[in-house]
Amino acid sequence: MPCFAATRAAGEERLARFTPRMGAAYAQGRNFDHGAGRHRDVSQLSPYLRRRLVLERDAVARALDAHGAKAAEKFVQEVLWRGYFKGWMEHRPAIWMRYRDGLAHDLATLEESPQLAARVNDAEAGRSGIACFDAWATELRETGYLHNHARMWFASIWIFTLRLPWRIGADFFYRNLLDGDPASNTLSWRWVAGLHTRGKFYAAEAANIARYTGGRFAPDPAQFAAVSAGLEVQEPEGLPPVAPLRAPRAPQPGLPTALLITEEDCRVEDFDLGALDLRGVATVSASHLRSPRAVAEHVARFERDALADATVRSGISEGRPMGADDLAVLVEWALSLGAKQIVTPFIPVGPLGDWRERADAALGQHGIALCEVNRDWDRAIWPHATAGFFKIKKKLPRILEELDLT
Ligand SMILES: Cc1cc2nc3c(=O)[nH]c(=O)nc-3n(C[C@H](O)[C@H](O)[C@H](O)COP(=O)(O)OP(=O)(O)OC[C@H]3O[C@@H](n4cnc5c(N)ncnc54)[C@H](O)[C@@H]3O)c2cc1C
Secondary structure (H helix, E strand, O other), X not given: OOOOOOOHHHHHHHHHHHHHHOOHXXXXXXXXXXXXXXXXXXXXXXXXXXXXXXXXXXXXXXXXXXXXXXXXXXXXXHHHHHHHHHHHHHHOHHHHHHHHHHHHHHHHHHHHOHHHHHHHHHHHHOOOOOHHHHHHHHHHHHHOOOOHHHXXXXXXXXXXXXXOOHHHHHHHHHHHOOOOOHHHHHHHXXXXXXXXXXXXXXXXXXXXXXXXXXXXXXXXXXXXXXXXXXXXXXXXXXOOOOOOOOOOOOOOOOOEEEEEEOOOOOOHHHOOOOOOEEEEEXXXXXXXXXXXXXXXXXXXXXXXXHHHHHHHHHOOOOEEEEEOOOHHHHHHHHHHOOOOEEEEEOOOOOHHHHHHHHHHHHHHOOXXXXXXXXXXXXXXXXXXXXXXXXXXXXXXXXXXXXXXXX
16 A cells, blocks of 8 residues: 555645646646556646645646646646536536435345356456456555556446446446545546446546556457447436536624535635634544445544544644534534534535435424635536536636736
8 A cells, every 4th residue: 555644745745746747747647547656747636636735736737837838738638627516516516326225226136146246356356367457457446546547447447348237336436446436436436437428438548548557557458348339328317517606604703603614625724714703623534424335444534534634723622523414413523612603614525515405304303504615726616517528627717817826
C-alpha cells in the first residue's frame, strides 16, 4: 500500500512535489501506466482532491503559475473533468438513483446465479486469465489506486470481454478506490459502456495496452471481444432531463450552530463562519455507505484520518466523531449543544446525499435546520455541466477568469 497519509499537509506536500511535472511532462506522459509504485507521470492527488484536503482551485493555480496556460492546459482540463462529472450528476440525480437501485438488483441476481457470482469473484480476485486485467484487479485491491488508462481498459474488458454487469464492476471500483467518488466513478463506467455519451463506447485494444504500459503487458488481440455497440439497449429510456441545481439552505447568522464535517469537504477552515455562533463540531463517517458489500478497510481508514485532521484544523474544541447510521446520535448531539442549525459544506449527490435527506428530515422534526455552504469552484463550473465535456472545455477560459485564475 503506498503511503497516502490522509492529511491536508500530506496532500499539499504531494501537490508541491508534482507541480514541476504539471506542464509538458504531464501532457506527454499522463497516458503511460508504469504500474504500482511507479506512477510518476500522474499526480495521484485524487484521494486528496476528492475530499478537498487539496482544493481543485489550488492545483489549477499551481499548474498555471508554474507552467503558463498553454503548457498547463492538459492538467487543468483533467482537473476540470472532476468538476464536470460532479456538476453533471447534480443536474441528473436520477442517474445516481438508477445506479444505486440497479446495483441492488444486480447483486440479487448474483445470489440466484452461482455461475455468474463465481465469474465476478474470479474477476475481482485477479483470476480472469487476462494478465493485465488480473494485475490491475490486484493493484486496485492492494493499493486503492489505479491509473486512469488502467481504469478505462479494466472497465472495458469487464463489460465487453468478460460480459459482467457494469454496475458490479463500478461497485468493485467504488469499494476499493481511495478516491472513490459517486459522480466520477459512476459516470466514467457509464462513459466506457456507451451510456454517458450515448453510442460512444470505449473498446480496450491490445496494441494500445502494450504501448502505454511500456510493454509490461502484451495481450493477444484475440483475448478481447470485438466491440460494435455499447449498452444503450439496456437503457431504452435514455438520459433523464437536466434538472436545476439544488439550492442549499443557507445558515442564518447569530443562531446557535453546530458544524458538521463529512468527507465531501475536509477544508472547513476556508469558509467564513465568523458570523455564526458555533457551539461544537462533529464528523460523520459514511464511506461504508458506498456499497451494500464490504468497503475496503483502507478506504474507511483514509476517511477516518481525513475527518480527524479536518476537525483539528476547524479550531473548534474537541470534535465528536459519529457514524452515518445512527441519526438519533446526531439529533441528540445537536440538541445537547442547543443548536438551532447545523452547517456543513455542500453534500453532493451520492450515498452521502441520500444520507443528507434522511438527516434533514430527522433534524427538522426537532426544529434544527441542516444548512450548507458551497464553493465558488462548484458555483462556477456546475451550471455549465449539462451536456458533453466539450461544451464545458470551450468555456474554460471564462470559468478561469470568473475564478480569478488567469
Ligand atoms: C472507470 C473509471 C472510474 C473512475 N473512478 C474515479 C473515481 O471514483 N474518483 C475519481 O476521482 N476519479 C475517477 N476516475 C477518473 C480518473 O481515472 C482519476 O481521477 C485519476 O486516475 C486519478 O489519478 P491522478 O490523481 O493521478 O490523476 P491526474 O492525471 O494527476 O489528474 C489530476 C486530477 O484531475 C482529476 N481527474 C483526472 N482525470 C479525471 C477524469 N477522467 N475524470 C475525473 N477527474 C479526473 C482527478 O481529481 C485527479 O486527481 C475514473 C476513471 C475511470 C475510467
